[in-house]
């Protein structure tokens with residue numbers, strides 16, 4: 001008997017597994033063939049069908065489809081031996097060389113936990129018990145290839161066990177594996193293209209990040225550099241406290257690295273799309289190699305050098321003198337100037353935060369980079385979206401919060417052109433902000 005199951009996908013998926021699909025009538029949706037263009041792109045190209053189709057085809061070629069995202073290699077990258085598709089492999093050996101030996105060791109330790117069952121079965125020589133989930137097609141194929149070699153008598157059981165162990169410990173997801181995970185875990189908020197427009201997004205405040213602007217709030221680098229891998233990993237591990245962005249600490253480290261890779265691809269793709277739409281709006285046409293040029297330029301902002309270099313251990317202990325110095329800097333309009341937004345006592349009620357709107361009512365003075373009203377934080381609440389360590393607060397103050405009005409103090413210059421504040425001044429501000437948090441969030 002056919003049952004109307006489409007509204008009950010979970011149940012139907014269960015039926016598929018138990019072999020009862022025929023009675024369910026539920027057909028899984030085919031994977032999306034291409035990423036959609038943003039509404040803003042269609043507006044910039046004035047719904048010119050030929051131009052839109054050309055742009056969509058170019059982006060598909062450069063970044064692949066949702067089920068198999070992948071950077072097409074640029075000539076310039078090939079010349080350097082750079083392949084951004086595999087950050088875990090060395091430069092010149094099919095990767096981008098972004099992961100060091102210590103990263104790989106931590107990933108292997110995570111894999112040892114994540115694949116504990118497979119590793120135990122390998123150690124017992126019980127190869128039939130080694131199962132790999134279908135959502136990891138590359139790993140599955142590699143394991144099956146090893147088994148085929150064993151079945152053909154080319155390797156003995158001990159070699160199969162040893163090489164299988166290496167395979168699971170060194171596992172690093174490729175972009176297609178991560179796309180599958182993204183679809184399950186992130187898409188309902190961040191949207192298929194990473195436009196922050198998934199089905200849940202309209203119900204959330206703040207809205208999920210639209211990655212396509214290339215603007216990330218919680219970064220340790222000064223703009224225009226994009227966030228570092230460590231910044232994205234921190235966001236994925238801890239979530240964004242005080243928002244709906246959850247922690248993904250339950251995933252393995254390799255999976256979180258893979259998601260960071262996919263977020264980067266979606267962001268690069270989105271930024272390239274925005275630039276091309278702007279070029280088209282200006283010039284009425286697109287240069288043939290515009291996608292390659294813009295892709296190279298945007299990715300370079302991700303791979304560039306890391307700054308600022310300041311360590312958690314540089315944090316001086318909090319003293320009454322340092323807190324007093326922080327308070328003075330907080331209110332000094334030529335230095336921190338924090339009170340203009342956050343208010344004298346950090347309550348988020350500074351004069352710059354509000355304006356009188358056309359309706360005569362008080363409304364938020366600022367919009368964020370995604371055109372939504374934004375208010376300075378009430379610092380007494382002790383909510384640290386960008387992380388709760390002192391070093392996280394240092395970074396927020398040093399590099400500002402991109403996409404919001406909060407400016408970067410670390411790169412600000414005084415009237416004579418010299419840096420407005422020293423590193424110690426920033427630590428003083430960190431301790432002053434902490435002192436406002438009367439008993440909230442303990443120091444870590």
Ligand code: HEC
Nearest residue numbers: 185186189206207208209216217218235240243244245259
């Ligand atoms: C329930 C909704 C939700 C889910 C699910 C979700 N996010 Fe988010 N995410 C958010 C929100 C909301 C923000 C914005 C927080 C802010 O503005 O402070 C965000 C922000 C981010 C940021 C930007 C951080 C920055 O520095 O600007 C990244 C990266 C991110 N999410 C990645 C992911 C990934 C990857 C997944 C899936 C593994 C995921 N998110 C799942 C809601 C979600």
Ligand code: HEC
Nearest residue numbers: 336337338341375376377383384385386396404405406429
């Ligand atoms: C032009 C307005 C403006 C100024 C000036 C400003 N801020 Fe902010 N600040 C904001 C806004 C807006 C947010 C909230 C951003 C968000 O929620 O995404 C914020 C958030 C913060 C946060 C929370 C960070 C987190 O991880 O959640 C801290 C801490 C902070 N500001 C400290 C400071 C300090 C210290 C100064 C002075 C050096 C300063 N701000 C200057 C607007 C400002």
